[in-house]
Amino acid sequence: MAAYDHPDPATFELTLVLRALADPARLEIVRHLERVGEANCATLIGTRPKSSMSHHFQVLRDSGVLRTRIEGVQHRNSLRREELDMRFPGLLTAILNAP
Amino acid sequence: MAAYDHPDPATFELTLVLRALADPARLEIVRHLERVGEANCATLIGTRPKSSMSHHFQVLRDSGVLRTRIEGVQHRNSLRREELDMRFPGLLTAILNAP
DNA sequence: TGCCTTGTTCGATTATTGTCGAACAATATG
DNA sequence: CATATTGTTCGACAATAATCGAACAAGGCA
Numbered sequence: 001m002a003a004y005d006h007p008d009p010a011t012f013e014l015t016l017v018l019r020a021l022a023d024p025a026r027l028e029i030v031r032h033l034e035r036v037g038e039a040n041c042a043t044l045i046g047t048r049p050k051s052s053m054s055h056h057f058q059v060l061r062d063s064g065v066l067r068t069r070i071e072g073v074q075h076r077n078s079l080r081r082e083e084l085d086m087r088f089p090g091l092l093t094a095i096l097n098a099p
Numbered sequence: 100m101a102a103y104d105h106p107d108p109a110t111f112e113l114t115l116v117l118r119a120l121a122d123p124a125r126l127e128i129v130r131h132l133e134r135v136g137e138a139n140c141a142t143l144i145g146t147r148p149k150s151s152m153s154h155h156f157q158v159l160r161d162s163g164v165l166r167t168r169i170e171g172v173q174h175r176n177s178l179r180r181e182e183l184d185m186r187f188p189g190l191l192t193a194i195l196n197a198p
Numbered sequence: 199t200g201c202c203t204t205g206t207t208c209g210a211t212t213a214t215t216g217t218c219g220a221a222c223a224a225t226a227t228g
Numbered sequence: 229c230a231t232a233t234t235g236t237t238c239g240a241c242a243a244t245a246a247t248c249g250a251a252c253a254a255g256g257c258a
Contacts, residue, residue: 141205154248209250227230
């Protein structure tokens, strides 16, 4: 498997990031990643099928919210916190702290 | 015309607010309101028809982002900044400051 | 009253997104 | 090599949301 494309922070688009985070499943993924730091897709699948999760990860990745590192057969995801903070200061923090 | 229903800040939902702001037209409305404080719908209509704008205002109103005050035949809109800040500290500021 | 202004509502259409099974690809492991 | 594990891709369908014209409602004013 080839490595993923991750957008450059300078090209992060606010509306893309907001759209990515405006979904309950994806917000759950992001909150989980904040707690555990890094996680592969499988550990994040609740009741949803793999293909749905794969889709959500792609949306999050394409918007710049998370990065995916491939290690063997596993895809390890983590938040792009610093990069997001640099481009949109305070945004991710506000969202993660929100009720 | 009867007054609008505005949700109570305690019931603001993060995903609703993010969805409301994850649209270019609505983000534009919000940015404009930040500049001018209060504005009626007509002054915010660019090229879009009235019915589309009315829809966007409703989405913003229902999520708690703005309030609409009726004065005669005009509907004056303004951001619910304090209420949003109370429920989601830093969120609106981060979004308004974003590039 | 008649008319103009402001904005909503309705209904239809289109566009965008989410969902999910099935097939596939890549890697590890027996 | 055969098989299990991890996740993607494809395609079809469903659900949600945006767009916009036309008709309507309410208020102000001549």
